[in-house]
Amino acid sequence: MELLIKLSQFLLSLSLLIILHELGHFIPAKLFKTRVEKFYLFFDVKYSLFKKTFRGTEYGIGWLPLGGYVKISGMIDESMDTEAMAQPPQPWEFRSKPAWQRLIIMLGGVTVNFILAFIIYIGMAWMYGDLYINNSDIKDGVWINNPVVEKIGFKTGDKILAVDGEEVKQFHDLNAKLFLGSTVDIERNGVKQTIDLPVNFIDKMFQGEKAPVVELRIPFIIVEAQENSVNAKAVQPKDIVVNFNGKEVQYADEVLAEVNRVKGQTVPAIVKRDGKQVPINLKVSDSATMSIIYAGRLPADNIEKLGTYPIQRQTYSFAESFGVGIDKGIDELVSYGGQLKAIFNPKTGAYKGVGGFKAIFDIFPEHWSWQTFWNITALLSIMLGVMNLLPIPALDGGHVLFLLYEIVSGKKPSDKFLEKAQVVGFVILIALVLFANGNDIYRAIIGR
Template structure:
């Protein structure tokens, strides 16, 4: 079921972004009386799942979910339609239009991507508001599980004070500023300490077994009892919170292993918080020191129990435009920093570039419209920025040649554009293959 929910969110988000991006090219093309021969969601290699011709345009759905496209008459694109380009230019063709009109057509897709992301952020701010966790409310610091962070010098219980020179106010600020971070200032047992990250920290992190960073310290909430567990028939329920084991207080889940290592193959009395009541149960420990119980996460419940404070900021419809705009600008800046790190080999960040599996994995395993729209807004920005890269075969490549034509007063030859398109297509395929290979290594 988890797989179905994630795939559904992934395909819905991808389809929405593709259709609207291509619509961004389609609408100005039609306004400038340029013929659009095809409008496709996904690629129709050899055959289509659906197609219907309306006017001059064939609308369809391909079978290969790697993107989508509009085929504009008289344009050198990935279709490499040399036969059409060898004919005399026609008034309805892309190549017959003024350079400024062609520029608007090519910029239409990324423009829609950025507008869509902004609109989503506005409505998310208006409908859901902002939930933030003040860093000061994490009284016992962070859970440091990642061995890489431990090797660098971090320990469970550390409180993050600054990332570079940026003072940390909210829990979210730690993760959002980690890209490009050189130093992190922590407070440990009342004293501040500056930890310097290695230059290739992002590369090491991408290759590490754990992808956890600075995690909140939370209680041991029961999610599910494993089928193989010795406690399968025990009277424990989802959302129970185990607060002590054999008389030893268990405030945080990260304390569990150190306690359980001494109780292999034993039956222990545990104290459980169920709702507002405390109860005791006898649970069995296997030969590996495990209870066979999967943990769960409930942000609001943990805040209610005083593990941290959640501040909720609501916005009027008018205020949402400013709040959504701030989220949009921040996301663009953060993604720009990610790209800068990726294109700097010394950071090793390129090792963490993922493909479709990585995108699929960021969607939650339960359906959440708030998470869906926030992720769709981020992917829309990502799609817009990537399409602006000056690589032939991408919108940015076409824009680069059009700007050259506008500035110099002469257009590159069709032969040059065909070769550039082929080179760009090879580069693009190599990038896609590299990203998707990273998903599996």
């Protein structure tokens, strides 16, 4: 059932983005009286799952869910219809239209992507508001639970003040900013200092364990003890360890640090159970384990109930949501631009983290959440818009590049040049798709 829910969200989001992107090309083409021969969701290689012709346009659904397309008459595209291009230009064809009209048609798809993302963020601000923890409320610093991050110089208890000189106001922004940052200002034991992140920090993170750069320090809350383990009778689900080996503990990392010091011993502990403090004894193995599953992360409601951190709730009126949503969209756009910059810099190793369809599929949750669905869809819409603007001939950005050249120089590239450029662009695009999805397969094989 969980797989079906993930798949449903993935296909719904992908379909919505493809249809709206292609509508961005379709509508201006129709407005400029340009003939659109096909409008397809997914690719119809050899055959289609559904098709119907209406007013000269064949609408259909293909069987290959790798995207979609509109086939515009008189345009050199992935169809490579050279026979039609060899005929004299007709007034309804793309190539017969003024350059400014062709430019609007080609920019229509990415324009819709960006507008969609901003509309979603505006709607989410109005419907859901904001739920966050102020970074300034992380009084005891963050949890560093990643060996890669520790080797760079971070320690549990560090307070993250700024990344690249910019103050971080909300905790949930920390990991994204750290991932792409170069310098981090911290406070450790009351002393401020700066940590320089290596240029290949992203690569190091990909090669290491699957753990965030920083995490919230939360109490050691027992989920369950492994069946038939020595500690199974001592603990109960929802127990919170407040004292371990005679030391008061507030956070899980404090318990784990002490566990490493008492390998092979049975130690006294106190847990908070149903509002009471209950003394127990816990056996620590020689390998510093207790056969206990504890909570690694907590939802906002639980954090608030425990009183660990104050949760900020911000609601917005319909008018206010416009400014908030637009700011959110700009932030995500700038962030994704930073990610692309890192990807195209071989020194960062960020290209190793590029993913394909499986990576996109994996970000959808196993339970249905409209808030999560729309948040992911908005982000994917920005990604789709930016990626399509890359100056690769097979993408919208390639067509835009040639049209801008034509408008500035007054010279139109020849059809033969555009055909060859389209082939080169298509090869590049296929190589990128194979690389991204190959990364997915590689990570699946090595278990990362």
